[in-house]
Amino acid sequence: MSKDxxxxxxxxxxxxxxxxxKLPKDMYKALKKTIxxxxxxxxxxxxxxxVAMKxxxxENGATHYTHWFQPMTxxxxxxxxxxxxxxDSGDVIMDFSGKELVKGEPDASSFPSGGLRATFEARGYTAWDPTSPAFIKDNTLYIPTAFCSYSGEALDKKTPLLRSMEALNKEAVKMLKLLGRDDVTSVNxxxxxxQEYFLVDKELYNKRRDLIFCGRTLIGAPAPKGQEMEDHYFGALKPRVSAYMHDLDxxxxxxxxxxxxxxxxxxxxQHELAPxxxxANVAVDHNQLTMELMKKTAEKHGLVCLLHEKPFEGINGSGKHNNWSLTTNTGDNLLxxxxxxxENIQFLVFLMAVIKAVDDYADLMRISVAGAGNDHRLGGNEAPPAIVSIFLGDELTEVLKSIEEDRYFGKHETIQMDIGAHVLPHFTKDTTDRNRTSxxxxxxxxxxxxxxxSSASVANPNMVLNAAVAEALAQFYEELKExxxxxxxxxxxxxxxxxxxxHKKVLFNGNGYTEEWVEEAKRRGLYNLVSTPEALKEFISDKNVKLLTEHHIFTKEEIFSRYEILLENYVKTIEIEAKTLHEMLAKDFLPAISTYAADVAKNAAAKKAFMPSVSTASEESLVSSLSGAYETLSSGLGSITEVLAHINEKISGMDSMQDAANTCLNEMLPIMxxxxxxxxxxxxxxxDEYLPYPTYDQLLFSV
Known part of the structure; x- marks a missing residue:
């Protein structure tokens, strides 16, 4: 039955x-003015x-309300x-006040603060964000809020994003008025x-310690077939997946x-959903909800939604493409x-501001997507490299080159595509191709x-992009105002x-996957921050601190707190993965090797006893190989324990969290x-019958 x-x-x-x-007309107008x-x-x-919200x-079945926020977890x-x-009569009424709407008091002590507050300083505040609509989920009224400490420091991802939106709006409106656009009063x-994601069968998922604890497989031989046939991309949806996607929509x-x-x-x-x-603020909230509902809806279908950036070795991982633009209150897209x-002066100014922003703050952009999971994707032939560059396409590259060289740019000729079959319609060819490596x-x-x-909040990347473009526009304004x-x-x-x-050094229209580009980027002086610990060191550079404090995105203390939180998150992620790998090998995999090797040896002995002349060379080779693997893995368990102790010494001693992260990168990951x-x-x-967990071919091809 179709739905409306x-x-x-x-x-x-x-x-x-x-x-x-629901609201009186004057109250509605006042609220809209605030928004x-x-x-x-x-x-x-x-x-x-x-009152109206309650x-x-x-009326829609809600019995509770919650201030919904996005801490640094x-x-x-x-x-x-x-x-x-x-x-007084012993009954109850359903009540909700303005004070309860605008402010809440969650316990802030157990959320990450990066040293902004001591554990005993527990009070925190949630403050209603009226620009993001409230909603009902699971019979509860959800009120989107910001989250701050008792002394006012931002403890969440939303507050810096909102600050960056204000900074960008301020500088963009100033620039547009300078260009004669007095009709524009706001820019968003x-x-x-x-959003990319994987779907696996829930029963199979529950048999994998690594998927449960880490979101990715820590061991697993490749399936006979992966993605090499290129037949899954845009392929017909399987019934179980289609039903899931329908309910999710x-x-x-x-x-x-x-x-x-x-x-x-x-x-x-692997699958994708695009909105x-x-x-930006609403999009961030909605992406968080999307990831949550992906997981909850999957459970109803006997599935598990994996949002880790690299759940399976040897095939593509998952990311998300953050499509970003600028829109005025008059409905214009400035890009x-x-x-x-x-000849479009307005467009050229804002285009050049973005180019300058990305070149000046490419390190911050890399930091905004840094994480242990994403390190497995970036730089592989499945995702962009860790080097931040801009693809403009042929036409815009030629436009900027003509301006640089003071020559006339002739209008590109419109080309009609003729595919060769007369029954197919002709259509206009785009002025440039797409570059998936950029x-x-x-x-x-x-x-x-x-x-x-795939798993990350989109708040940080958009906060950085907004702040960097605001700074570029501010500098351009100072140059143009006279x-x-x-x-x-x-x-x-x-x-x-x-x-x-x-800033043209950041422009690159070629293949970002090649080693030649890595060398070329180095000659151009571009950052190549291949790992999270390496990238995070740049977060607290003078240049980046200056940008984020001068535009009131963060205080200096808030920047250093996030630096500590991001490092700590990286270290904890690697520690959990190392402990899980240790447990899987010790409790699951080594016993499987031992049992199978013993059975092979027993069968070989039986063959020899029955017919002494028969060869058991194959069995002997297999047992020898398995025994060698057993010894190597057993020794490796000791190495994991040793490095874990080394990491904990750094965390609890005088060493910095940066040192602990470097140890995870340089010592633990190579062992793993x-x-x-x-x-x-x-x-x-x-x-398979000897293995205590489902294999790749079962996980990837069972749904």
Whole structure:
């Protein structure tokens, strides 16, 4: 039976339509003014909104409310309170005040703070973010909030993002007014994050310690077939996957999450979901919800959704493409080049600001996607390299080159595609091809930041991008504000000419997967921060601290706290993986090797006893090989224990968390990689019935 999708869409969201119907007209106008202009919210307005929000929530089955926030764990957090309020007669009423709406007091002591506060300093505050609509989930009213400490430091990912949006809005509006756009009063970063993920059977998942504890397989021989036939990409959806995607779409649409596109990805069992653009703040909230609902919906179908960046060795991992653009209150896309980009001054200024921002703060952009999981993707022939560069395409590259060289740019001729079969329609060819190897690519009217890992919040990358572009626009404004009346076009031309000469080193339209590009990038002076510990050292450089403090994105203390949190997260991730690998080898894999080797030896002895002349060379070779693997892996268990102790000494002693992270990178990961190689080679020789866990062919091809 078909459903009324327009009626379903947003049915569990306290959206503009609901607010218009539920709020008095003056209160609705006051709230809209706060949302659109960032003005202070008065308590009487908050009280009115709280009453309307509670009535609507109760009508839709809600019994509780929660302040929903995004701490530095990388996940979301919530504490549920009921609407009930006791009366003198012993009954209860359903009550919710403006004070309860705008402020909550969760215990902040157990959330990561990076040294901003001591454990005994427990108080924290959640503050309502009226720019992101409240919604109902699991019979609870969810109120999106920011999260800060008792002394006011940001302890979440949302607050810095909101600060960066304000900084970008301020500088973009100033620039547009300088260019004669007095009609523009606000500029928003808009984001559409594409989300990749894997689906595996839940019963099989439950038999893998590594998937349960780490989200990725730590050992596992490759299946006979992987992605080499290229038959899974955009292939027909299997019934079980299709049913899952259908239910997921409906759950997302109820919450106004504009899920648009779904398809199979390159690797077996891998898929993708892409939404339509939204304001950055809402897009971040919606991506967090999307990841949560992906997992919950999978369970209903007997599946598990894996969001790790590299769940399986030897096939593509998962990322997400962060499509980013700039939109004015008048509906203009500032990154739309129009039909004549060489003559579009507004576009050229903002394009050049993005190029400058990426060149100046490529290290921060790399840091914004850093993590132990993403280190397995970046630089492989499946994801962008760790070197941040920009793909513009042929036309825009030629436009900027013509400005640099002071020559006329002729309009590109429109080309009609003729595929050769008369029955097929002709259509206009795009002015440039796509480059899937580029970390930061212009794709028509937006930039696509492709380095993000699948499990990560999109808050950090967008915060960095917003702040860096705000700084570039601020510097451009200082250069252009003294331009003589009527000579702005010439001033812009000279500015872009200077800027392109300085920043063109970050432009690269070629193949980012080649070793030649690595060498070329080095000659250009570009960063190549291949690991998270290496990247994070740059976070606290003077240049980056200056950017983030001057635009009020962070205080200096907040920057250093995040530096510590990110390092600690990296170290803990590697420690958990090392302990899990130790446990899998000791309790699962080594007994399997021993049992199989003993059975082979027993069978060989029986053959010899029955017929002394028969050869048992094959059995002897196999037992010897398995015994060698057993000894290597047993010795490796001791190495893991030794390095874990070394890491803990650094954490508890006088060494820094950076030293501990370096030890994880330089000592622990090589041991784990070596043990994996040995285990995978041995696994390939052992029959499935001896293995205590499902193999790659079962995991990747069972759904």
């Amino acid at each position: 999708i327009p009626a379903l869409y947003g049915s569990l969201v306290f959206n503009d339509k609901v607010m218009r119907n 659109q202009n960032g003005t202070h919210l008065e308590l009487d307005v908050a009280n009115s909104v709280a 009535e609507w929530a109760v 990388g996940y979301t957090a919530e504490k549920h309170d009921s609407f009930i309020s006791p009366t 970063a808009t984001v559409g994050p594409e 409906e759950e997302l649409w109820k919450l106004s999450i504009p899920a648009k596109t779904k398809h199979n990805e390159v690797a077996p069992a 339509i653009f939204e304001t 739309n080049p129009g039909k004549t980009p060489a 970390p930061f690519a212009f794709t028509g009217n937006k930039f696509e930041f492709r380095m993000l890992g 331009a003589e009346p009527g000579h702005m076009e010439e001033a812009v031309h000279e500015l872009i000419k200077r800027a392109i000469r300085k 990689d070596s043990l994996r190689k040995t285990a995978d080679e041995a696994e390939a020789k052992i029959p």
